[in-house]
Amino acid sequence: MTTDRDRQTAWKLDTRAVHAGERLPTGGPISTSTPIYQSATFLYETAEELDAVFGGEMPGYSYSRTGNPTVRAVEAAIAGLEGARSCVACSSGMAALHTALLAAGLGAGDRLIAARDLYAATYTLLNNVLRPQGVKVTYVDLCQPGALEEALTAGDVRAILVEAISNPLLRVADLPAIAAAAHAHGATLIVDATFTPPPLGTPLAHGADLVVHSATKYLGGHADITAGVVYGNGEAAATLAQLVPTLGAVLAPHEAWLLLRGLKTLPLRLRRQCASARLLAGRLATHPRVARVHYPGLACHPQHTLAHRLLRRGWYGGMISFELREAGQAEVFRFLNGLALCLPTTSLGDIYTLVSCPALASHRELSPRQCQAMGITPNLIRLSVGIEHPADLAADLLGALDLLDEPAVYVPALPHSTASAEETEADPVEEPAP
Numbered sequence: 102m103t104t105d106r107d108r109q110t111a112w113k114l115d116t117r118a119v120h121a122g123e124r125l126p127t128g129g130p131i132s133t134s135t136p137i138y139q140s141a142t143f144l145y146e147t148a149e150e151l152d153a154v155f156g157g158e159m160p161g162y163s164y165s166r167t168g169n170p171t172v173r174a175v176e177a178a179i180a181g182l183e184g185a186r187s188c189v190a191c192s193s194g195m196a197a198l199h200t201a202l203l204a205a206g207l208g209a210g211d212r213l214i215a216a217r218d219l220y221a222a223t224y225t226l227l228n229n230v231l232r233p234q235g236v237k238v239t240y241v242d243l244c245q246p247g248a249l250e251e252a253l254t255a256g257d258v259r260a261i262l263v264e265a266i267s268n269p270l271l272r273v274a275d276l277p278a279i280a281a282a283a284h285a286h287g288a289t290l291i292v293d294a295t296f297t298p299p300p301l302g303t304p305l306a307h308g309a310d311l312v313v314h315s316a317t318k319y320l321g322g323h324a325d326i327t328a329g330v331v332y333g334n335g336e337a338a339a340t341l342a343q344l345v346p347t348l349g350a351v352l353a354p355h356e357a358w359l360l361l362r363g364l365k366t367l368p369l370r371l372r373r374q375c376a377s378a379r380l381l382a383g384r385l386a387t388h389p390r391v392a393r394v395h396y397p398g399l400a401c402h403p404q405h406t407l408a409h410r411l412l413r414r415g416w417y418g419g420m421i422s423f424e425l426r427e428a429g430q431a432e433v434f435r436f437l438n439g440l441a442l443c444l445p446t447t448s449l450g451d452i453y454t455l456v457s458c459p460a461l462a463s464h465r466e467l468s469p470r471q472c473q474a475m476g477i478t479p480n481l482i483r484l485s486v487g488i489e490h491p492a493d494l495a496a497d498l499l500g501a502l503d504l505l506d507e508p509a510v511y512v513p514a515l516p517h518s519t520a521s522a523e524e525t526e527a528d529p530v531e532e533p534a535p
């Protein structure tokens with residue numbers, strides 16, 4: 102017999118993104134789109150039914166911290182994207198990371214090997230929360246051959262944490278090799294896949310045990326929620342559903358609904374973002390005021406071949422970092438102030454194109470020395486490509502770069518003209534191969 106689940110697994114990811122998680126049985130009328138169950142508690146006709154739900158003999162919901170239909174829908178939808186058996190939605194990416202570290206069983210005396218290139222708040226979590234609890238944290242440059250093997254010889258390794266593509270320098274992790282090394286030592290591999298949402302990356306297929314996303318970024322995609330998810334297929338993932346209600350790190354119903362809505366266009370948004378990023382990376386690389394571009398799609402990127410092998414064919418993500426030539430903070434500010442379309446703000450993965458200076462934003466928690474050691478220079482700009490027309494984005498970015506060579510007088514940024522001819526103009530971006 103073909104079940105609904107079998108049928109859904111056979112669909113392509115673009116179709117699953119639209120339909121997975123929707124119209125789960127409720128026993129009542131079926132709404133096409135899952136409503137927001139904005140309720141802390143749930144009622145039953147009889148005390149016997151409520152008792153059976155509490156006892157787990159009857160499926161149902163009693164209290165939103167332990168389960169909510171809208172949250173359940175988005176968990177089912179995200180599980181459906183990569184074919185995960187277990188998935189939990191959390192109140193933020195950081196809550197999701199904390200949940201994953203606990204699900205890996207990390208406790209006093211255990212060692213965590215963490216990639217040296219991490220989101221700054223992740224360092225703070227490891228150094229200020231895990232370490233005081235007795236977890237030994239070893240940072241390793243996972244792009245350095247042999248470094249992981251050497252760290253693993255230290256013993257007691259319970260888990261390895263890595264970002265699939267690192268923030269902000271876009272280093273690509275060799276997930277199959279890291280997973281093989283982790284499993285040979287009985288360790289759990291946790292992958293922060295925020296920069297490689299499905300269908301760009303497939304960390305489960307590459308051996309990850311637990312996959313974490315800041316859903317605030319690509320999965321939500323509209324700069325309107327803070328959310329996180331963790332999913333996986335193994336033993337560690339099976340503990341997630343118990344852990345999140347106990348920690349209280351649950352996602353709220355309205356946020357879950359916005360996330361569910363955002364997911365439907367994830368493959369479409371990503372297709373555009375990846376194609377535009379490829380075009381913009383090429384344009385930036387040839388501009389005289391750009392000293393260096395970090396983008397896995399460029400042949401000069403140190404892990405270009407690996408990125409080509411691990412990421413969806415022809416897609417290299419929607420993130421670019423680049424260094425301004427001969428620039429200090431004044432020039433960085435001048436560049437940011439010269440932008441009229443790209444929004445100078447932190448975060449990433451949105452429909453809007455966002456530009457930030459990691460040393461002053463996402464990595465401000467680190468000291469200037471730590472930043473320098475990681476290669477996060479004060480002239481580094483991080484660009485999260487949105488879904489606007491790439492020609493407008495190129496004009497805005499190159500225009501702001503050109504301003505750096507003009508005499509230092511105040512030039513108010515002009516708003517973009519909305520020429521109607523533009524609207525019928527063909528999309529110059531070559532679509533990547535499916």
Ligand SMILES: *Cc1c(COP(=O)(O)O)cnc(C)c1O
Nearest residue numbers: 193194195220268295315317328
């Ligand atoms: C933003 C981010 C996080 C944290 O997510 P929040 O939703 O802000 O809590 C974790 N990892 C990476 C790579 C991120 O970019």
